Amino acid sequence: xxxxxxxxxxxxxxxxxxxxxxxxxxxxxxxxxxxxxxxxxxxxxxxxxxxxxxxxxxxxxxxxxxxxxxxxxxxxxxxxxxxxxxxxxxxxxxxxxxxxxxxxxxxxxxxxxxxxxxxxxxxxxxxxxxxxxxxxxxxxxxxxxxxxxxxxxxxxxxxxxxxxxxxx
Amino acid sequence: xxxxxxxxxxxxxxxxxxxxxxxxxxxxxxxxxxxxxxxxxxxxxxxxxxxxxxxxxxxxxxxxxxxxxxxxxxxxxxxxxxxxxxxxxxxxxxxxxxxxxxxxxxxxxxxxxxxxxxxxxxxxxxxxxxxxxxxxxxxxxxxxxxxxxxxxxxxxxxxxxxxxxxxxxxxxxxxxxxxxxxxx
Numbered sequence: 529x530x531x532x533x534x535x536x537x538x539x540x541x542x543x544x545x546x547x548x549x550x551x552x553x554x555x556x557x558x559x560x561x562x563x564x565x566x567x568x569x570x571x572x573x574x575x576x577x578x579x580x581x582x583x584x585x586x587x588x589x590x591x592x593x594x595x596x597x598x599x600x601x602x603x604x605x606x607x608x609x610x611x612x613x614x615x616x617x618x619x620x621x622x623x624x625x626x627x628x629x630x631x632x633x634x635x636x637x638x639x640x641x642x643x644x645x646x647x648x649x650x651x652x653x654x655x656x657x658x659x660x661x662x663x664x665x666x667x668x669x670x671x672x673x674x675x676x677x678x679x680x681x682x683x684x685x686x687x688x689x690x691x692x693x694x695x696x
Numbered sequence: 697x698x699x700x701x702x703x704x705x706x707x708x709x710x711x712x713x714x715x716x717x718x719x720x721x722x723x724x725x726x727x728x729x730x731x732x733x734x735x736x737x738x739x740x741x742x743x744x745x746x747x748x749x750x751x752x753x754x755x756x757x758x759x760x761x762x763x764x765x766x767x768x769x770x771x772x773x774x775x776x777x778x779x780x781x782x783x784x785x786x787x788x789x790x791x792x793x794x795x796x797x798x799x800x801x802x803x804x805x806x807x808x809x810x811x812x813x814x815x816x817x818x819x820x821x822x823x824x825x826x827x828x829x830x831x832x833x834x835x836x837x838x839x840x841x842x843x844x845x846x847x848x849x850x851x852x853x854x855x856x857x858x859x860x861x862x863x864x865x866x867x868x869x870x871x872x873x874x875x876x877x878x879x880x
Contacts, residue, residue, distance in 0.1 A: 546755060569754060571782050573747075574774030581744030582778070585716070585751025588736070588875050593751070611740025612748075616871040 531690070532557035534664055535623065539594060540567055542671040544621070546586040548572065548579035549596040552625040554690045559596065576601035577608040580620065587618055592675060594621045599628070599644045599684065600637075609651055613680045620680040621671055626657070629686035648682050655682040658689040697830035699792045700725045700858035702851060703763070706834045710735075710761060713841070714878060716749040717763045720799030721857045722792065726763065728860040734877035737863055737870055743771035746789050750779055753787035756878060759841055760786055766793040766807035766850075773816070779848070780821030788840045789848045790833070796855040814850040822848045830854070 535558050539547065548571050549559050562570050569591075573579035576597045583593035601624070613620050627634070628641025648655045654677075656670055657663075667683065674681040699722060703710075707730040715735045717723045723737040738745055746769065749762035769775065769791055779789065795808020807813050814827040824845050828836045830853035840847035863870075 546751070571751075571754070571778065573778055575772075577741075577744065578747045578772055578774050578778065581741070581747025581772075582751035584744075585748040585753075586755040587751075588748075588871065588878060589752040589755025590878065591755040608741050608744065612738075612744065615740060616867045618871070 529661070529664075531661065531664055532561040535667060536561040536565060536568075538667045538671060540565060541668065542592065542675070544592045544594045544671070545569060546571070546583065546591040546593040547596060548582050548593070550574075550576050550579060550598065550601060552598040552627065554625040554627070554685070554687065555596055555623075558623070562596075575604060577605045580605055580608045580613060583620055584612055584616070584618055592619075594623065596623045598625045600640045602644055602647050603640060606647065606651065609653070609680055614651070617678045618680075619675045619678045621674045622680060622682050624682055624684050626684035626686040629688070631687040631692045644684065653680050653682050655684065658683060658685045661689060661691070663689060697853050698856035698858070699794055699798065699853060700729070700860075702792060702830050702833050702853055703729050706837055709834060709837055709841070714752065714758050714760045715763060716745050716752065716760065718745045718765050718768050721860070722763055722765060722798070724860040724863060725858055727863050732877075733873040736874045737865075739863065739867055739870075743768045746775045746779065747772065749789065750775070750782065750784065750787060752878070753784035754782060757786060758878065759788065761788045761790060761837065764789060764791050765798065766791060766795060766813055767797040767805045769813055770805055770807060776817050776820035776822065779846070780817075780823075783823075783846050785844050785846050787846045788837065790837060791848070791850045792853060793850050794853050794855045798855065798857050802855050802857075808855075814848070817848045817850070822846070824848065825850070827852065
């Protein structure tokens with residue numbers, strides 16, 4: 529199974545047609561895949577809070593959005609999540625590269641990893657953690673859940689899920 | 697002229713358009729001057745009006761006018777390259793540039809000093825950037841609507857706020873009636 533293709537297929541199947549991204553090495557494949565799909569408008573953003581603003585506008589304009597970013601972005605976007613996405617009750621699937629978990633080679637990434645789930649829990653954001661490749665099977669249901677409840681929902685995808693950093 | 701006088705003057709132009717309005721006193725002023733379901737008032741999240749408006753303009757065909765401020769654009773400067781590289785000809789960004797952070801006590805911004813937001817927008821790649829004096833804002837906005845070209849307007853005006861009450865409407869109500877206006 530090609531994870532990048534599977535994720536993109538699920539986005540398309542759930543009518544997600546507006547995707548903003550701030551890149552991460554782990555997400556490079558899925559971003560490239562999204563770029564190739566005609567049914568998805570891919571709009572790279574310069575910062576994740578900007579991206580959430582774009583997604584909020586797209587949703588009010590009638591498109592289903594998604595944001596793809598690193599977990600460090602949780603530190604950047606707390607105000608936007610609380611006072612825009614949650615306050616106005618908007619759906620936002622967040623596909624998040626969960627850096628600083630097992631098999632992480634860069635020590636500094638751990639410093640935000642240890643806060644990631646606590647911050648998401650503090651914000652009452654439904655959070656799913658993909659650790660094994662097969663966890664991707666839940667993505668379709670998570671996307672449906674997100675647009676059912678009109679909430680931001682976090683999908684944390686760690687290095688083990690993506691197959692490591694070439695260490696195995 | 698101060699911002700509220702510009703808003704009063706352009707209210708008849710804004711009335712029939714989708715408007716995304718910046719957080720704080722700008723939204724309070726627009727709400728008090730001419731509340732419309734087609735106005736999206738930001739109650740939080742400084743800096744994102746231009747981004748919300750761009751996402752909206754790229755997702756549906758109606759014209760979108762964003763009323764932003766110099767301070768808010770400075771907060772989210774990354775928005776200018778994103779706007780320039782994702783052209784939506786139904787998008788008008790009106791930056792009311794009074795050289796100050798109006799909602800927090802009129803502290804000066806850099807836009808009122810050496811920094812030119814119009815030149816920054818041009819450097820970011822925006823093709824149609826117009827800097828005007830406050831008195832000409834209505835004409836420039838009307839021309840931008842007729843041109844049907846993505847336009848960044850920097851309207852230079854004086855610092856100062858009108859005394860208006862806070863918006864007490866529930867955010868979900870603001871959003872729901874706005875979405876109905878988008879679909880109408």
